[in-house]
Amino acid sequence: xxxxxxxxxxxxxxxxxxxxxxxxxxxxxxxxxxxxxxxxxxxxxxxxxxxxxxxxxxxxxxxxxxxxxxxxxxxxxxxxxxxxxxxxxxxxxxxxxxxxxxxxxxxxxxxxxxxxxxxxxxxxxxxxxxxxxxxxxxxxxxxxxxxxxxxxxxxxxxxxxxxxxxxxxxxxxxxxxxxxxxxxxxxxxxxxxxxxxxxxxxxxxxxxxxxxxxxxxxxxxxxxxxxxxxxxxxxxxxxxxxxxxxxxxxxxxxxxxxxxxxxxxxxxxxxxxxxxxxxxxxxxxxxxxxxxxxxxxxxxxxxxxxxxxxxxxxxxxxxxxxxxxxxxxxxxxxxxxxxxxxxxxxxxxxxxxxxxxxxxxx
Ligand code: 8OZ
Numbered sequence: 280x281x282x283x284x285x286x287x288x289x290x291x292x293x294x295x296x297x298x299x300x301x302x303x304x305x306x307x308x309x310x311x312x313x314x315x316x317x318x319x320x321x322x323x324x325x326x327x328x329x330x331x332x333x334x335x336x337x338x339x340x341x342x343x344x345x346x347x348x349x350x351x352x353x354x355x356x357x358x359x360x361x362x363x364x365x366x367x368x369x370x371x372x373x374x375x376x377x378x379x380x381x382x383x384x385x386x387x388x389x390x391x392x393x394x395x396x397x398x399x400x401x402x403x404x405x406x407x408x409x410x411x412x413x414x415x416x417x418x419x420x421x422x423x424x425x426x427x428x429x430x431x432x433x434x435x436x437x438x439x440x441x442x443x444x445x446x447x448x449x450x451x452x453x454x455x456x457x458x459x460x461x462x463x464x465x466x467x468x469x470x471x472x473x474x475x476x477x478x479x480x481x482x483x484x485x486x487x488x489x490x491x492x493x494x495x496x497x498x499x500x501x502x503x504x505x506x507x508x509x510x511x512x513x514x515x516x517x518x519x520x521x522x523x524x525x526x527x528x529x530x531x532x533x534x535x536x537x538x539x540x541x542x543x544x545x546x547x548x549x550x551x552x553x554x555x556x557x558x559x560x561x562x563x564x565x566x567x568x569x570x571x572x573x574x575x576x577x578x579x580x581x582x583x584x585x586x587x588x589x590x591x592x593x594x595x596x597x598x599x600x601x602x603x604x605x606x607x608x609x610x611x612x613x614x615x616x617x618x619x620x621x622x623x624x625x626x627x628x629x630x631x632x633x634x635x636x637x638x639x640x641x
Pocket of ligand 1: 304335345455456548
């Protein structure tokens with residue numbers, strides 16, 4: 280019988296176990312949105328994960344939505360990330376980078392020349408973000424023109440290439456949590472006409488174009504994708520009018536790519552797996568996908584163990600438990616309690632609540 284602790288090969292990447300560190304925004308990038316020394320220590324400490332998905336990183340200056348998040352578009356950023364990937368590899372781990380464009384979840388103070396964010400439409404978001412001036416409501420976005428889309432896809436392609444040059448084992452395309460690709464997927468945001476709006480086939484086009492470009496550039500076996508069919512991210516984005524049909528189509532289209540994995544957040548991101556009044560058949564999505572199936576959201580040890588043992592998933596991603604507990608794999612193996620999370624130090628700051636969590640003696 281397969282267990283959570285067994286090795287697995289996903290696409291071209293061989294993992295020591297099926298326990299994944301979920302991508303986690305921590306806002307600790309330094310000058311030039313580069314990974315700094317604290318980030319090297321943070322990821323090295325967590326290298327016993329079967330796979331680390333390094334935090335969402337903007338693919339271009341326009342893709343940034345929060346203060347001090349890392350990028351993967353400049354030469355300096357590539358050089359800085361190389362120190363992280365070397366440290367993780369030396370510690371025996373595997374690490375991919377999450378490629379991120381926030382779309383309308385941004386503030387003009389974070390964007391080149393104070394410009395407005397871009398999205399599939401100009402429908403306003405209710406979200407707030409961290410800016411140089413604190414916690415602020417996002418700036419109203421403008422809808423991208425169709426003729427701007429090829430350059431956007433090119434930014435994803437270059438970012439994927441940069442990630443490989445920085446020593447990552449692959450990338451995860453962030454198509455979840457209300458950011459740009461999801462802003463195209465959902466009809467609650469996307470009111471376009473033309474090739475990228477209207478029918479599901481059109482709203483899914485940006486994701487499929489990006490998947491095509493990235494897999495062509497670095498190989499499908501080094502590419503994963505993250506989806507969150509039922510999240511509203513704290514009520515800041517409405518669901519699609521027919522999530523089962525939308526995400527069913529998306530997964531059906533992604534299956535033949537031969538991706539390293541598909542990563543699905545079940546329920547409301549970081550909150551409840553079963554939001555009131557919602558139903559969604561995740562098993563039906565899984566049946567449409569031929570490759571490795573990764574799931575996430577508030578998994579307990581028991582649920583993770585049985586999900587893998589039963590074949591309902593191949594990999595389980597843990598978020599907050601990996602923040603507080605660098606040796607999470609060992610704690611899961613030996614059924615030991617996790618450290619307590621320092622929730623005041625999640626976003627921004629220094630070493631405190633970042634690289635100072637204890638590990639148990641061997
Ligand atoms: C929390 C704060 C800022 C960004 C995501 C990248 O949820 C994020 C994020 C989470 O995918």
